[in-house]
Amino acid sequence: MNATRVRRAAVAAVAAAVLPLSITACGSDGGDSGSGSGSSSSEEKKQDQGQKDEETGGATQADGPFGPACQSVPKDGAGSFDGMAKDPVATAASNNPALSTLVTAVKKAGLVDTLNNAENITVFAPANAAFEAVPEEDLNALLNDKEALTKVLTYHVVGEKLTPADLEDGSYDTLAKEKLTVSGSGEDFTVNDSAGVVCGNVQTANATVYIIDGVLMPKM
Numbered sequence: 001m002n003a004t005r006v007r008r009a010a011v012a013a014v015a016a017a018v019l020p021l022s023i024t025a026c027g028s029d030g031g032d033s034g035s036g037s038g039s040s041s042s043e044e045k046k047q048d049q050g051q052k053d054e055e056t057g058g059a060t061q062a063d064g065p066f067g068p069a070c071q072s073v074p075k076d077g078a079g080s081f082d083g084m085a086k087d088p089v090a091t092a093a094s095n096n097p098a099l100s101t102l103v104t105a106v107k108k109a110g111l112v113d114t115l116n117n118a119e120n121i122t123v124f125a126p127a128n129a130a131f132e133a134v135p136e137e138d139l140n141a142l143l144n145d146k147e148a149l150t151k152v153l154t155y156h157v158v159g160e161k162l163t164p165a166d167l168e169d170g171s172y173d174t175l176a177k178e179k180l181t182v183s184g185s186g187e188d189f190t191v192n193d194s195a196g197v198v199c200g201n202v203q204t205a206n207a208t209v210y211i212i213d214g215v216l217m218p219k220m
Helices: 003-018 042-056 068-072 089-094 097-109 112-117 128-132 136-143 146-154
Strands: 121-126 170-173 179-185 188-191 195-203 207-212
Touching: 068 097, 068 195, 089 097, 089 112, 089 121, 089 207, 097 112, 097 121, 097 128, 097 136, 097 146, 121 195, 136 146, 188 207
Parallel strands: 121 207
Antiparallel strands: 170 179, 179 188, 188 195, 195 207
């Protein structure tokens, strides 16, 4: 699969789908829609922000989901942020319309129970548009090759929970036994220098999910 061609097509597809959306609904500094840990006084918020700025060199760290694609997540029900937080990751993803292709792939690979039963993992979840950018012939071939599909999907999973602060310029072991890298800070992250995080820090019962705009490819 030509990774460069996939990446370019993925960026175009996701940009067309999500860039017109407002980032304010999911940003960490929104007033009404934050999914943070709870309310606090203005003075407490200032103190918290000051501490974060000292720790991150001034980059804002998200307490809840962030990114332009968060706007398309349902506001309530099982597919909402609150609803996804109650279910293990494969089940939670199945309730999110933006991840339907990923869910199909996970089922084909027989990884539903593996992901649902894992503890404290991080999943970099390609959005539907990321899969749509893959040439149809290549995607069909991948979906019909269980061994290759399993390796690709497990390459998107890290065996520990990663906060946005943890992601800054880090390298992580995946369940595919190959490393992936993340660059960026605050609410702007890129995985393997190819896939951008379009809705990050989404919580499920056993995982933190970062929805990305590209399909990550391990060495095959």
